[in-house]
Amino acid sequence: MILKKPQGIMTQGFGENKNPSYKNSGLLAHTGQDYTIGFKKTINATVTGLVYSLMNMTNKDTTKYRAVFQMIDDKDFSYEVSYGHVDKSFVTEGQIVKAGEPIATEGNWGTCYVSGNLVTPEEKPTGKGTHLHFQVRKCIRVKKRTSGKQYIRNSEGFLKSGKLFYEVVDYENGYNGCVSPNLFYAKELTLGSRGDEVVKLQQMLKDKGFFTYPTCTGYYGEITAKAVTDYQKANKLPLTGVWTI
DSSP: OOBOOOSSEEEEOTTOOOOHHHHHTTOSSOOSEEEESOTTOEEEOSSOEEEEEEESSSOOOTTSOOEEEEEEEOSSOEEEEEEESOSOBSOOTTOEEOTTSEEEEOBOOSSOEETTEEOOTTTGGGTTTOBEEEEEEEEEEESSOOTTOOBOEETTEEOEETTEEEEETTTTSSSTTEEOGGGGBOOEEOTTOBSHHHHHHHHHHHHTTOOOSSSOOSBOOHHHHHHHHHHHHHTTOOOOSOEEO
């Protein structure tokens, strides 16, 4: 699975902020990453996948955590990707949402803090504490549920892929099975990048006639950026001058 990084500025990383509130919930620290783009601004899906659950979208109590959950099936594993503290969603359960499509808007529903102080229900309409909580859990698909293991559920019961249940991998890792989203972000080669991956890119572009510099230097400079842009234009791709691997 490859994820697009959420929009906006990351304000808190995975495993940060080891405060007592996490310990009281049986956790070691922050279970995901927090991003902010602005109160009620549109959040786009980071990956193509099934929306299997919408949490508290019809509940009017702003202290209740609102979230959209996707499930992505790869060959050997599945991945739960969730977008939390959202204000509203643009999707429905059972819908396949593609990466880059609108999925929700940023909000502050649920428990939110600013400078260590709990955001009150009276403050929530002002946008105080607004952010996206983004997290990922790895799952395996199994024939039978086993006592002591954690399984994915939605409003209809245990989620299934055909006859197989989704079992959360390493649920007792101190993060309820969540892992760092950094493990899944696509790597980008851009101006200033160096290394063997740049050499491979330059050789591919040279073979196709876009990179005309005499040697593959391993440095992503203006010449490489132009070659990438020319390749993107020839193949009707977005003209970014950036190469994603």
